Each structure stands twice: as C-alpha cells, then as structure tokens.
Amino acid sequence: MTDSSPPFKPGDRVTVTQQIPHQNRAWTTCVTGTVVRFEQRKTGSWYAHAKDDKLWLDRLILRKDDGEIVVCNLDNYSRIEPSSPESGSSTAAAEKA
Secondary structure (H helix, E strand, O other), X not given: XXXXXXXXXXXXXXXXXXXXXXXXXXEEEEEEEEEXXXXXXXEEEEOOOOHHXXXXXXXXXXXXXXXXXXXXXXXXXXXXXXXXXXXXXXXXXXXXX
C-alpha cells in the first residue's frame, strides 16, 4: 500500500486476500476479521536509502470471529475489501443458545 491513510479504520470488518506467485500459478489465501489497527513497521532487513536503513512493511492487524489475532503484511498482491458479518457464524449461534 502506498497511500498514507488506509480506506479502513479500527472496527471495520474486512476480507484480506493475498496471493503469492509460485512458478506458473499463485497461492491465494483469504482472512476475514475486524480491523484492530493499521501500522507501518520496520523489519530487521536492511534496505538501502530507506528510512532508518530498514525495510518498512504495511501491516494490518485483524481480529477473527473466534478471537484469533492475525497480522497481515500487505504488498502489491494484497486486496482489502469490506465484508459483512456471516449470518451463520458460530458467534451468532452461541448468542441464540
């Protein structure tokens, strides 16, 4: 992501789709959750002429419906889309019980 202000904010529900190029295909994974925060963090990798001489990554932290926290390192292959709560989720079923 190159935009300084992401189009989402904490509390938004999103689906992140990421692709990893691999030979003649792409591995695709999706994760849906609620945005906890967006941050830019430097890695331990050295990168010439970057801020603090480190490689900086855009990271989106999500909380899945089961409470798991997921950190997504965003790149050019990442797609973030708004998502609505699943009507048949285990959380909704637990609330009815």
